[in-house]
Amino acid sequence: MSPIGYTYLNQLYKLLLPKLNVEVFADKSVSADSIVDFGSSKRRVIPATRKITDSPYEHMCAAIKYQGIRLHFFAAIFKVIDVNEFADFIRASPQSKYNRVLWFLFEWLTDEELPIPALTSGNYITLFDDAFYYTLKDGIRHKRMRVINNAIGNRDYCPTVRKTKQIQKIAGIDVYETAYTKMQSLGDVLSTDILGRSINYLYTKETKSSTEIENERPDKQRMQRFLNAVKNVGLFELNKGKLIDIQNQIVEERVRANDYRMDEIYVGSTIQRYNIVDEDVHYIGPLAKHVPGMMAGLLATHENLMLDRSMPALIHACIISFGEVYIHPFIDGNGRLHRYLIHDVMKQREAKHKFIIPVSASILRNPEKYDQVLESISRPILSMLDYSFSDDSKIVINNDIEYMYRYPDFTEHVKFVYDMMETAVSSELIEEVCLIICFDTLKDHINSTFDISNKNIDVLISLLLSNGGTLSKSKQSYVQQFIELKHLPGIETVAKAIIEKIMSQFSVNIPELMNRK
Structure with missing residues (x-):
């Protein structure tokens, strides 16, 4: 061969x-x-x-x-x-479709003009074939070689997504419509109050899950700032200033940025073995000198897609969010900002959506899949980079492969995000509603029979739901402070009946969900 x-x-x-x-x-x-x-x-x-x-x-x-x-x-x-040889090849057949594409690509990617006279006749051709790639409906016409540049990005940053069979199937699905349908399938049990409380919890869950993916335990103030940011996605223009503002809200004060990073950066951990320090590197960001241009290109891509509107919102959100995390524009907060951007772009594209789909919770349950899709970009980059560490453990990058960062293929990333969205719709949304229904039904029963404070009822119900409707002996001494133990068997019978009904009707495991929370 x-x-x-x-x-x-x-x-x-x-x-x-x-x-x-x-x-x-x-x-x-x-x-x-x-x-x-x-x-x-x-x-x-x-x-x-x-x-x-x-x-x-x-x-x-x-x-x-x-x-x-x-x-x-x-x-x-x-x-x-050899630029002269290349120019001779193009000049020999300048009207050829592939030659015109090569001619355009050279001048576009290098910002250099070949010694070839401009074409004066012939039909225009598109750069990317929209049968195989997601493109802009109306590209930019270049008279010189009569090529329409319909790429979604620009020279500084231009991701691609191929129209594979799987991706085209995904493109026709509105994840929010799927979510609405799932919620409606719950029937009469889904009241406006229950839906509102479920949505509020989903914001909290998304905030918590996004930080847990980073193995972080931020203080309450920082969690609240991130929660507020997530609740207000889509309200502001997505630009450099807004990205810095969001980064400032979700990181510790000592690592807040006032601009893009000025230093080289890597993601990994330090392992010390037998007095030898070993750096376990998972990803290395592009050279800091390229970050401003790449981020400007990423934001220009977002602008193009907002104006064009032909690309499905989920694919648009995937491109911008993963673009940010691979460029890694800040010293800290890039991962949380990446997941924030999924929701921000989705909301900017479709303001009618009243809640977020907790994709971070699904990612947290599927860390291997998340690592696998991230490695589809990071592993090739790491295999090509020549890097070392200085005496003060700073990374030193000895070669420049900026093109590996500027022109990523996000086809697999789109599939991953859709899978996580679908998982969140099928589990997180329904599970939270089912928990609230169990909680409210049991609370109504206890309230109608006993005179106990709301705080104590909530504790009792949480203990019952966590244990399948029964109260363990170790918890009885605490509960008897506010209810006589002789009443427990009756309450347990009702609790078991409620749990069994919800579990059989909606195929959820209430104790497991309670213990997971």
Whole structure:
């Protein structure tokens, strides 16, 4: 087999870029295209009768034809090609579709003009094929090579999302409509009061879960600030000033930012073994000098998508939130800001939504999936970086692979966020309503029979729900301070009946939910 397209170029220019999930090879022994397994990845095998010369520029055209536009590859390639040879190749057939795309990509990504005269005739072509990529409806027309740049971002930052079968299926689903339908399926038990209290708790749960993902235990004041921020998503323009303001609300005072970070940063932990300090690095952010430009590009992408409105809101939210966490613009708070942005962008796109879907709670339950999707970007970056640590444990980055950060593919990230949203709708929303129904029903019964303070009733109910409707002997000595123990069997009978009814009707486990909280 002979490598084609990006695989060929990767080897020719010694780019050392991690291979794509599907590599293309030509084989003399086959007569039709096929996809074959190759370890953990796949190969697309094409007949070798399709003549592709050993010209790197022919392989650039083949790369686009068979694998689409991978911006990080072209950004790396254009740093090492012979520009005069490349210009000669384009000049030989300037009207060719693939040549015009290559011509545009070079001048767009490098901000340099090739010595080629502008075209004076011919139809316009789009840069990205919207059958395979999410694009802007109305791109920018470039007369020079008659190309419409319909990329969602710009030179400073341009993520892509491919229209795979899974992603196109997801794109047609409104997660909020799904949530409304789920809530309505509860029937008459769902009162306006119960819904309101459930929503209030979901904000609290999202705040708590988002901090727990970071293994943090912030003080009450900081938790309240983050809660207020989450409750007010979508109310303000998303710009640099607002990002800094949110970061200031969710971190300790000593790490509050007044601008983007000025130092290199990594995510990891320090492990000391036998007097040897070992840094366990999970992720390294882009060089600090690139952060302002990348963040400006990310915010410009958000602006483009807000004006265009053709991209589904969930995909838009995913692009902006994950873009922020990989750029890592601040010393601290990037992870919580990332999850805040999911809700902020969703609310900016659809102001009618009255509550948030607690995606952080779902992520907290699925840390391995979260790590896996983060590593789809972080592992290739770490494999390419040459870094070390100074005597004072600061990270030193010895090579610049900024294109790996500027042009990410977020296709897998979109699928992950949707899965987490779907899990939250199916579990977090319904579970909270069921808990409140159990609590309220049992409270009404106790209130109608006994004269006990609200505080003590709440304690009693919590103990009963946590233990499946019975009170453990160890708790009875406390409860008998406000209710005679002879009344407990009757209360327990009612509690068990309420719990069993809700559990059978809505397929939830009340004791498990109480103990999880």
